[in-house]
Amino acid sequence: SQQGEEDPQALSIQEGENATMNCSYKTSINNLQWYRQNSGRGLVHLILIRSNEREKHSGRLRVTLDTSKKSSSLLITASRAADTASYFCATEGIQGAQKLVFGQGTRLTINP
Amino acid sequence: DAGITQSPRHKVTETGTPVTLRCHQTENHRYMYWYRQDPGHGLRLIHYSYGVKDTDKGEVSDGYSVSRSKTEDFLLTLESATSSQTSVYFCAISETTTQETQYFGPGTRLLVL
Numbered sequence: 500s501q502q503g504e505e506d507p508q509a510l511s512i513q514e515g516e517n518a519t520m521n522c523s524y525k526t527s528i529n530n531l532q533w534y535r536q537n538s539g540r541g542l543v544h545l546i547l548i549r550s551n552e553r554e555k556h557s558g559r560l561r562v563t564l565d566t567s568k569k570s571s572s573l574l575i576t577a578s579r580a581a582d583t584a585s586y587f588c589a590t591e592g593i594q595g596a597q598k599l600v601f602g603q604g605t606r607l608t609i610n611p
Numbered sequence: 612d613a614g615i616t617q618s619p620r621h622k623v624t625e626t627g628t629p630v631t632l633r634c635h636q637t638e639n640h641r642y643m644y645w646y647r648q649d650p651g652h653g654l655r656l657i658h659y660s661y662g663v664k665d666t667d668k669g670e671v672s673d674g675y676s677v678s679r680s681k682t683e684d685f686l687l688t689l690e691s692a693t694s695s696q697t698s699v700y701f702c703a704i705s706e707t708t709t710q711e712t713q714y715f716g717p718g719t720r721l722l723v724l
Binding site for chain 1: 615646651652653654655656659669670701703712713714715716717718
């Protein structure tokens with residue numbers, strides 16, 4: 500059962516523009532995490548936002564969480580070619596045990 | 612990759628043969644996970660371990676078994692590989708049980724013919 504659903508599935512923008520990706524989920528969560536995956540590599544953790552938080556920043560990343568709508572967004576500002584990757588949201592349910600459930604991901608392409 | 616290695620990195624095998632994938636960590640993290648990644652499905656949890664000899668099933672555990680005899684090693688075994696198990700397999704680790712990030716290995720690409 501897929502918890503996170505990401506939108507869009509693919510996004511192509513020009514370098515310097517902002518990129519926004521969305522994630523929706525179905526059940527109550529402890530936290531929501533965003534990961535990046537470069538082609539052929541493992542996932543790299545970007546940011547974790549807890550269920551009692553609404554917004555979090557890390558460098559050029561801004562994540563919001565709306566638990567009433569069961570949704571989150573990841574904003575990457577001033578995109579760079581190196582941001583080209585797939586981005587996944589993952590939710591940790593209230594049952595804990597660190598059993599993350601991943602969405603299908605958004606493929607982001609930054610054009611020079 | 613946070614001190615996580617996976618071996619082999621690539622493997623081609625035939626249907627019906629047993630396959631064992633190894634995950635090795637140098638971080639002394641308690642929790643270890645095996646995921647598979649397939650197009651259109653994201654990552655799905657196969658099995659996880661919360662300590663030496665302590666393991667539990669994930670979302671897609673059928674056809675897979677695991678073992679953890681040492682903190683640093685987590686083995687994933689396909690007893691009799693099938694073509695549906697062709698996938699990329701990722702190992703991950705985490706330090707605590709909750710509210711914590713997971714650190715991923717580089718992956719193993721498995722092709723079952």
